[in-house]
Amino acid sequence: MHLDLRSKFAVFLCTVFLASVLSNDTVFFLLTAILIIYSTILGYLKIAARIAIVIILISLMRTISEGNGFGVMLPDMFLFIVLRSLVIFLSVIPIVKTSPGELMAFMKKFKVHRNIALPLIFMLRFFPVVKSEFLEIIDSLKLRGLISFKKPFTTMEYLFVPMMFSSSNVSEELAAASEVRGISAKGIHTSRRVIKFRINDYIILILTIFVTLGLYLLEGAI
Structure with missing residues (x-):
């Protein structure tokens, strides 16, 4: 439904x-x-x-x-x-x-200001991607045997340092993809979603x- x-x-x-x-x-x-x-x-x-x-x-x-x-x-x-x-x-x-597309179409229809709409769209798109990256990092650490409850601080370092770099790369890629698709272009934006x-x-x-x-x-x- x-x-x-x-x-x-x-x-x-x-x-x-x-x-x-x-x-x-x-x-x-x-x-x-x-x-x-x-x-x-x-x-x-x-x-x-x-x-x-x-x-x-x-x-x-x-x-x-x-x-x-x-x-x-x-x-x-x-x-x-x-x-x-x-x-x-x-x-x-x-x-x-x-979906971000439906949310963007909704905000366009009701004339939500882009300074509110764009950060919200990026946030909803950002977190699922970061979650996927996070799970991949955990799987990679498990394969290398680097996750250990005996050394929690070392494990946190192995986990969060690549996570920060990955999050930075993801944010740049999402911003670049949005720009290529004309999210900041002037003029009337149309949508196939009704x-x-x-x-x-x-x-x-x-x-x-x-x-x-x-x-x-x-x-x-x-």
Whole structure:
């Protein structure tokens, strides 16, 4: 299912609102289940499942500690904040996964200033590439036997020094590729992507409003 970016932002804003006002665990986990279904429908089952597992583990930790946390290192307030943040992240996944081309077309249509649009586009494109480079560096260090928990500082040096050089090269390559494609060229920029509300967007928007109101009222009724 493809959704307009505005629909995704509506879900995100409503999730932030609910995560900040819901205090009943039953209603909160109902919200979590709805967001997992939402992410799964949009095609993000794997990452939603991973987040769900972490949410379950943290919830079990809070239950075992009976709301007291685990000392200074893991106070209950920290677990509470992480739990809420993970639920919000479930609603952010579709936004973060939006392709740079679609995001650029969206910003062009709504006349977002280039000083805001371009850094955001580069950021969304930069982090996935850097993640790939990071994993390649780790695999390379494993093959050479240079990762050792006995020498953490040496391992960090082997890891982060090539990572910094790689990140610098990636940023230069992305900037050069964008310039070649005319991202800073003057004139009217066109796009093959059509930014408009479709039936799916209206359905998601209506469901989001009803779910938000329903959970908020259910919170007060329990």
